[in-house]
Amino acid sequence: MSENDDELIDPMIRRDWHSYFMDIARVVASRATCDRKKVGAVIVREKTILSTGYNGSIRGLPHCDEVGHDMDEGGHCVRTVHAEANAIVQAARHGIMIDGADIYVTASPCWNCFKLIANAGIKRIFYREFYRDERIFTTAKQLGIELWGPDNWKDSNV
Ligand SMILES: [Zn+2]
Ligand SMILES: [Zn+2]
Secondary structure, three states: OOOOOOEEEEEOOOOOHHHHHHHHHHHHHOOOOOOOOOEEEEEEEEEEEEEEEEEOOOOOOOOOHHHHEOOOOOOEEEEEEOOOHHHHHHHOOOOOOOOOOOOEHHHHHOOOHHHHHHOOOOOOEEEOOOOOOOHHHHHHHHHHHHHEOHHHHOOOOO
16 A cells, blocks of 8 residues: 555545545455555446455465565566456456446556456456556557546546
8 A cells, every 4th residue: 555545544524436446446455465566456337346356376375475476587576366357357256247347456457457357348447556557558548448547537427
């Protein structure tokens, strides 16, 4: 979790829907097991949560916070399944249809997760901070997928 954590839950303020789901995504991220980057994802349709995910090891294998990171040559830890992929997989395991849904992620999707999101039929991506891959912007436009960053989903009625 990064800046403005103190604003996470203020019971005196009724959250707008986007902040509500993004705050839930931030709580989901707190379950992540790779502290190089903790990410949470929440898949939503019609104001209902369909699935959640955070980045962690393959089911049944030890986590980064137990056995250390698994670094590739590019300097990235590759031990984990990413939050967005885990949210899609959780829906698949439970037979939940996510075609046409929205996804809230605490960090913008990496290229691989973006491809999964696109092929899962998810139509809108809301992210809290930009993370790494610029290709998602041009490709989302090509595909008609809406990408909403923190500067434009807050206080909007989309
Ligand atoms: Zn790691
Ligand atoms: Zn990813």
